[in-house]
Amino acid sequence: MTLLELTDVTASYGPVRVLEGVSLTVPDGGAVGILGANGAGKTTTLRAISGTVRTAGRITFDGRDIRGLRPDRVAALGIAHVPEGRGTLAQLTVLDNLRVGAYLRKDRKAVAADLDYCLTLFPQLKKRLTSNGAALSGGEQQMLAVARAFMARPRLLLLDEASLGLAPSTAKTVYDAIGRLRRESGIAMVVVEQNANLAFTLVDTATVLETGRNVLTGPASELKGLDEIRRAYLGG
Ligand SMILES: Nc1ncnc2c1ncn2[C@@H]1O[C@H](COP(=O)(O)OP(=O)(O)OP(=O)(O)O)[C@@H](O)[C@H]1O
Ligand SMILES: [Mg+2]
Numbered sequence: 475m476t477l478l479e480l481t482d483v484t485a486s487y488g489p490v491r492v493l494e495g496v497s498l499t500v501p502d503g504g505a506v507g508i509l510g511a512n513g514a515g516k517t518t519t520l521r522a523i524s525g526t527v528r529t530a531g532r533i534t535f536d537g538r539d540i541r542g543l544r545p546d547r548v549a550a551l552g553i554a555h556v557p558e559g560r561g562t563l564a565q566l567t568v569l570d571n572l573r574v575g576a577y578l579r580k581d582r583k584a585v586a587a588d589l590d591y592c593l594t595l596f597p598q599l600k601k602r603l604t605s606n607g608a609a610l611s612g613g614e615q616q617m618l619a620v621a622r623a624f625m626a627r628p629r630l631l632l633l634d635e636a637s638l639g640l641a642p643s644t645a646k647t648v649y650d651a652i653g654r655l656r657r658e659s660g661i662a663m664v665v666v667e668q669n670a671n672l673a674f675t676l677v678d679t680a681t682v683l684e685t686g687r688n689v690l691t692g693p694a695s696e697l698k699g700l701d702e703i704r705r706a707y708l709g710g
Contacts, residue, residue: 475501475502476499476500476501476502476534477500477501477502477503477504477535477536477629477630477662478498478499478500478523478533478534478535478630478662478664479498479499479500479532479533479534480496480497480498480499480519480522480523480531480532480533481497481531481532481533482495482496482497482531482532483495483496483497483519483522483529483530483531483532483533483541484496484529484530484531484686485515485518485519485521485522485527485528485529485530485686486527486528486529487527487528491686492515492518492686493515493518493519493522493529493686494685494686494687495531495686495687495688496515496519496522496531496683496686496687496688497688497691498519498664498681498688500630500662500663500664501662502629502662503660503661503662504662504663504678504679505656505662505663505664505665505676505677505678506663506664506665506677506678506679506680506681507665507666507667507670507673507674507676507677507679507680507681507694508520508664508665508666508667508680508681508683509667509668509670509673509680509681509682509683509703509707510682510683510684511668511684511706512668513685514683514684514685514686515683515685515686515687516634516635516666516683517557517558517634517666518686519664519666519683520555520557520632520634520664520666522541523535523540523548523553523555523632523664524545524548524549524553524555524632525540525542525543525544525545525547525548526545529541529542535548535551535552535553535630536551536552536629538551549578549626549628550578552626552627552628552629552630553628553629553630553632554575554623554624554626554628554630554631554632555623555632555634556619556620556623556631556632556633556634556636557619557634558634558635558638558666559638560615560616560618560619561619562607562610562615562618562619562622563607564606564607564608565606565607565608566606566607567603567604567605567606567607568599568602568603568604568605568607568610568618569603569604571607571618571622572589572592572618572621572622572625573625574622575621575622575623575624575625575626576588576589576625576626576627578626579626579627584627585625588624588625588627589625592621592624592625595621595624595651595654595655596617596618596620596621596651598613598614598617599614599617599618599621602614612639612640612644613640613641613644613645613647613648616636616637616640616648617648617651619636620633620636620648620651620652620655624655624659624661628661629661629662630661630662630663630664631661631662631663631664632663632664632666633652633663633664633665633666634666635666635667635668636648636649636652636665636667637649637667637668637669637672638668645669645672646672649672649675649676650675652676653675653676656676663676663677665677668707669707670698670703670707673694674694674697674698677694678693678694679691679692679693679694680692680694680697682697682703682707690702690703
C-alpha cells in the first residue's frame, strides 16, 4: 500500500519557485532516498511534506490530501520531521527532549517502553539523560533528534542529512541505528542524504533531484551501479 505520494509538486519561497515538479512514492513501511547536489531541493521537498513551505500539486498521506495543511496537523497525522541541523531543544535535558517528542501521546506505558527502546537503540544517550541538548556532541544531538522523532510514534519519518558534519564512524553508527529502527518498528522513511553510500544502506528506492526536478528514480540496487551516480555521489 502507498503511504505517501507526491505528484508533480511545486514549491516556492516568496516569488521564487524552487521545486518544479517533484514526484515521490513511499510504500507503507518503505524507505525512499532523495539524493542531489546542494540547492537541488531536497530539504524543500521534506518541507513540502511537513507543510512548512508553500506548495502546489498533489500530496497524499494514507490516501488523504494533506497539501496545505498546517505543520502541526501534518505531525498529528503521523509524520515526524528530523530537520537539517537537528532541531533538538538546547535548553532542555535529553530526557525532556524525548518527553517533548511524545507530548501528543496518552498511552503512558507505551511511552515509557518506547523511551527504554530509544536508549537501547542509542546507548550513548543513556549516559546523557540529564545533560542539556546544547552540551551534546554533534553525533549525540543527531541521535537525540532521531530518538525524539520516534517518541511521537510516527508512521513516516522525514530525515534530512542525518550524517551532516559527523565523523564517518559516527555517521555509520547513526545510520545503523536508524536501519535497526526501521526493521524493528516498520516506520516508513524519506531519507535525504548527500552521502549516497549511507543512504543506500537504508533505502529500497531513491530519486535524484536536480534544480527542483526528479532526474532519475529507481531501486537502490540499480542506482548504485550507474556511472553517473557513482561519479556524482559515491566518490567515483
Ligand atoms: N528559506 C528560503 N528562502 C528562499 N530560498 C530558499 C530558502 N530555503 C532554500 N531556498 C532555495 O531553494 C533552493 C532549494 O534549496 P534546498 O534547501 O531545498 O536544497 P537542498 O537540496 O536541501 O540543498 P543542501 O544539500 O544544500 O541542503 C535553493 O536554491 C535555495 O537557495
Ligand atoms: Mg538541504
